[in-house]
Amino acid sequence: MDFSVDDAARERIEALRAFGREHVRPAGLEADREGRPIPVGHAYFDAAMQHGYGRTRWGREDADAGASNTRMALLLAEEFAYWDRGVMIANPGPSLPEQSVIGMGTDEQKERYLGPFVAPDRPRWACFAMTEPGAGSDAAAIQTRARKDGDGWILNGAKCFIGSASRSDWILVQATLDPTKGRAAQRAFFVEQGTPGLGPFKTEKKMGLKAYESASFSLTDVRVPAANLLGGEARYERKAGFKAAMQTFNAGRPVIAANAVGIGRAALDEAIRFAREHDLLGRDRVRDRIEAMARKVRMARLVCLRAGQLADLRRANIQEASMSKALAATVALESASLGLELLGAAGARGDALIEKLYRDAKAMDIVEGTGQIQRMIIARQLVGLPRN
Ligand SMILES: Cc1cc2nc3c(=O)[nH]c(=O)nc-3n(C[C@H](O)[C@H](O)[C@H](O)COP(=O)(O)OP(=O)(O)OC[C@H]3O[C@@H](n4cnc5c(N)ncnc54)[C@H](O)[C@@H]3O)c2cc1C
Structure with a gap:
């Protein structure tokens, strides 16, 4: 399984990283602290439009080419959610429909x-x-x-x-x-x-x-x-054929999985930053937590990319798509939880990034099919029953 990306893809991820650091994380923290969605006239949306968000893929050859590369889309979804998954969904554009x-x-x-x-x-x-x-x-x-x-x-x-x-x-x-x-x-x-x-x-x-x-x-x-x-x-009149086509591969659930991987990775980095600043990296039990977070986040990313690869190949991926979402949402929550433990009282304060990540991560297990529903889909597929 080759999950490598080319130089152009790497550049897009780097550009998103810079945008995330400068605009996405601050807008997400501000909305969280103020307890309300980013207001319509907020400067963040101007920055997002300048960065290319808010436009449709319809009729754009470049975007259509990108869309057929699900793995690329997943890596970008991971990177955006690393900075703030709520802001990603707040972005203007024709979104879900x-x-x-x-x-x-x-x-x-x-x-x-x-x-x-x-x-x-x-x-x-x-x-x-x-x-x-x-x-x-x-x-x-x-x-x-x-x-x-x-x-x-x-x-x-x-x-x-x-x-x-x-x-x-x-x-x-x-x-x-x-x-x-x-x-x-x-x-x-x-x-x-x-x-x-x-x-x-x-x-x-x-x-x-x-x-x-x-x-x-x-x-x-x-x-x-x-x-x-x-x-x-x-x-x-021609619905049946369409439905069959839609059920063979799925690109939506792996995107949520990629978001969850991004949140898990953010929690990992926050835990390492804290441990380094507080001179805790010499402790076995601190390193154990960091190792568990890193291992699980990487595992979730691999399953997610595999689901994306199958979508790119136009091969059935119902099981992998559901596995990626069920696994990554759990990993994000576990990673944020381990991070909270590691930070201790500092993490439980209402203004700590890690506690925000913990709250954000929980929703990844609910949206677009809960964890239980994904596990039901996987089990029915495994024993050869129809999806529902
Ligand atoms: C942050 C957020 C954003 C959302 N955005 C949108 C949006 O833009 N558009 C939209 O249409 N919806 C949206 N939703 C709704 C979301 O899709 C639903 O919350 C989700 O489908 C679960 O439905 P429910 O909340 O009614 O829970 P329920 O379906 O009532 O489920 C409750 C619990 O029972 C479990 N359960 C349900 N059925 C079974 C079963 N057969 N077997 C075993 N367990 C089962 C579930 O896993 C869950 O744990 C959003 C939700 C959230 C939290």
């Missing part, structure tokens, strides 16, 4: 919804809303209803924990035509900000990752035109 729009959107939808992200005049956001107060892991249980009404659709329901929702130009809302029919009855709709019946938005209070907004909101008789159904009506 971008891939769905590129893969399933009609030409008009790509133009209308991704067009403004080609050369954005200001920081712009978009988001994907799946989770509901009664439907998290079990996404088939969502209750937000979509009802055909003349030439449009009426949406009613409630969503929670949706990243950057109140600042998004549009939200891709997952809804069901019939809650008794599971995933087959689900559709996604573009809901533009300001549409009557959308909101109000309430920012959730989170234990970590405070730099980005997670919001709950409701949809009350929200009317959208027929053109806002992702992919248009025609898409649903």
Whole structure:
């Protein structure tokens, strides 16, 4: 298994490292101390835009080439999260729904919804809303209803924990035509900000990752035109083939795993820095903790890169993707915990980086499929059962 990267890739990681040191870590610490997401007009977003964030991959040959290199994307995801994973998600851009729009959107939808992200005049956001107060892991249980009404659709329901929702130009809302029919009855709709019946938005209070907004909101008789159904009506006649294609490889969960590796590595470096400054490196028990952190972080990175390599080869990686996420999220938490132990009282203070990393790390086991769900997927695959 060759996980080496070329000089151009190394340069991109170095550039991100400098950006992370100068802009990302300070913005993340500030948001954490103030207990609120980075405000929309914050100077961080100007710096992020200058660094190239906020733009869509749609129609960009250079970006498309980069996207096919999952390993590269994973190393960048690790590096960003090393400096602050919450800030990474706060970045402007079409984020989570971008891939769905590129893969399933009609030409008009790509133009209308991704067009403004080609050369954005200001920081712009978009988001994907799946989770509901009664439907998290079990996404088939969502209750937000979509009802055909003349030439449009009426949406009613409630969503929670949706990243950057109140600042998004549009939200891709997952809804069901019939809650008794599971995933087959689900559709996604573009809901533009300001549409009557959308909101109000309430920012959730989170234990970590405070730099980005997670919001709950409701949809009350929200009317959208027929053109806002992702992919248009025609898409649903050829859905089965698409679903099969999506299930063969997965690039999303390894990104969360890479983020977790970044957090684990940050905890390791913080522990070494502290031990060096306090002349503790001569103690066996201090070195034991450092060794355990380093070993586990490296192990998690290897599993994560293997999942990425399989995605690059367009080979099935469901097991590896789930293994990478289940493992790396646990390792990040363990690494931050060992770091906290090593720093002792100094680490437990509310303004210590290590305690922030501990709070940030926990969320990596929850988002995009909890640890239990990943372990269930792995076990079902191992014994030859379908995913669910
Ligand atoms: C920081 C953060 C950001 C988020 N951002 C978004 C976002 O942008 N968009 C979005 O749509 N959602 C988002 N979410 C929601 C996230 O996807 C859900 O929290 C996640 O899917 C888990 O759902 P839940 O919280 O309802 O927990 P539940 O599904 O209720 O699970 C509770 C516990 O039960 C376990 N469990 C559930 N089912 C099973 C089972 N069958 N077998 C064994 N154990 C099980 C779970 O592992 C978990 O430990 C975010 C969440 C967080 C914390």
